[in-house]
Each structure stands twice: as C-alpha cells, then as structure tokens.
Amino acid sequence: xxxxxxxxxxxxxxxxxxxxxxxxxxxxxxxxxxxxxxxxxxxxxxxxxxxxxxxxxxxxxxxxxxx
Amino acid sequence: xxxxxxxxxxxxxxxxxxxxxxxxxxxxxxxxxxxxxxxxxxxxxxxxxxxxxxxxxxxxxxxxxxxxxxxxxxxxxxxxxxxxxxxxxxxxxxxxxxxxxxxxxxxxxxxxxxxxxxxxxxxxxxxxxxxxxxxxxxxxxxxxxxxxxxxxxxxxxxxxxxxxxxxxxxxxxxxxxxxxxxxxxxxxxxxxxxxxxxxxx
Numbered sequence: 049x050x051x052x053x054x055x056x057x058x059x060x061x062x063x064x065x066x067x068x069x070x071x072x073x074x075x076x077x078x079x080x081x082x083x084x085x086x087x088x089x090x091x092x093x094x095x096x097x098x099x100x101x102x103x104x105x106x107x108x109x110x111x112x113x114x115x
Numbered sequence: 116x117x118x119x120x121x122x123x124x125x126x127x128x129x130x131x132x133x134x135x136x137x138x139x140x141x142x143x144x145x146x147x148x149x150x151x152x153x154x155x156x157x158x159x160x161x162x163x164x165x166x167x168x169x170x171x172x173x174x175x176x177x178x179x180x181x182x183x184x185x186x187x188x189x190x191x192x193x194x195x196x197x198x199x200x201x202x203x204x205x206x207x208x209x210x211x212x213x214x215x216x217x218x219x220x221x222x223x224x225x226x227x228x229x230x231x232x233x234x235x236x237x238x239x240x241x242x243x244x245x246x247x248x249x250x251x252x253x254x255x256x257x258x259x260x261x262x263x264x265x266x267x268x269x270x271x272x273x274x275x276x277x278x279x280x281x282x283x284x285x286x287x288x289x290x291x292x293x294x295x296x297x298x299x300x301x302x303x304x305x306x307x308x309x310x311x312x313x314x315x316x
Contacts (some may be wrong), residue, residue, distance in 0.1 A: 056190075078229075080230075080231060082231070082234050084266060084267070089235065089238040102162060107267070109250065111230040111231055111248075112227060112250045112251040112252075112274065112277065112279045112280075113225060113227045113253075113281075114140040114253040114278070114280030114286045114291075115136050115249055115252060115281050
C-alpha cells in the first residue's frame, strides 16, 4: 500500500499496518511524538490498535524540550 | 496594506500564550508590537537570573512572577494591547477555560511532556482552534534547519524538530528568539486571512 507520510509518498509491502508496525518498519524510535491520521490525533495508547490503510494521510512530528 | 490597517485588523483578535519563558515572552512582544487586541498569557514561574540569556525580562524584574513582569513590559511597548495574566499551572482541565475564546493558541512550554499535553488538549477539547508549537530550539547556529511546518489548519510546528535542550546544549537567545518570532509570524498569517469584524468583549 501507499500512504502519504509528512507529505511524502511511502510504500509498504502490506495491505494494512498498525501505527506501531509502521513506526517499527520505518525505525522511528523517538518516543515524544504526535501522530495524526487523516486529520485525527492518535493517542499513544492506541498505536497498537489503530490501522493505517491505503491512501491515508499520516503526519508525525517530534516534540523536543526547550523553550 | 498599510500598518495602520493591519494593526486595526489584528486588534480584533485574542491570542493565548501557554508559557512566558523564552518562546512565550518573545512571541508576546512581537504580537503586542503588531497590535494584537488581547493576549492571554499563562505561567506559574518567577523570573530568575538564568532566564535572562533568552527571555524578555530585565535584571530589575528578577523575583517577579513572569506574567506580571511581562505584562509590565508589554504595556510599555503597546498600551492598547489588553494583557490577561494567569498564574496557575496549565493542565488539560484548565486550558479550555483559560484560553476560551482565543482565536489562536501559541505553545511556549519548555518540557516535551507539557508540549504533548497541550497538543492533545487543544486538538481534542478545543477542536478547530489553531495551535502553534515550538519544537527544537536548543544550541546555536544551524539557521538552515529552523522552519515552520503546517500539519493542517489546526496544528503548526516551528523549530528544527531535532535538538533537545540540556546542560551541554542550552537554549540561547538567537534560536529561541527566531522560533518565537516565527510563531508570532504564523499567528499573524492566520489572522490576516480571517475576515471577521466583531470585537471581543
């Protein structure tokens, strides 16, 4: 399937993926992050259950201390 | 458009600023100079000497509540800006109350956990209200890595999204000021697209 991840097309060898599986495949290990799928905020406790489908628009951003 | 017209337009809006440290104090100054009508600023901390390397405070304000000191400075810059100061620690419970009726909210916390909390709170409890966060301000140099990214109409992130402040990579005036002013610039961009013509009570 193909998704848009931070405005870039990404291909995965799967028909669906959970958020956790996507993070593992992409080796995104930094934990302070925000993820939105099709405009909806995904809570960290739902990463194992929320499924990403073909064509989904996924945004991820990192939260860094300092201000 | 002339500045007098821009200022008249920006004077109709109310902006929330969550935190009055490096990001919040500098962002508030830029917004007051631009003519924002009302600034709602919340911070529970007092001014310390170590803050003066980047935060918009003065030596004679050390020991004062940050919100009180900042309000004093903002009113010296632009007495027409209404500054509403709150001194309680922000939480998912009081954010929707303190920032009620704000047109845009600026995240200006230090800690990543607090940044996460306000993103979740505003996205869920204040749907549709744009939140502009700062993420990645530490250190010096690397001008080319600092950017502003629109996630969607309700979420924007300013900063390099990669540096974490710590003892060996402290936050300093130039990069913190750049990001704070970038946040203020984003606020103004959002407000200049709004055509609303009523005044807040």
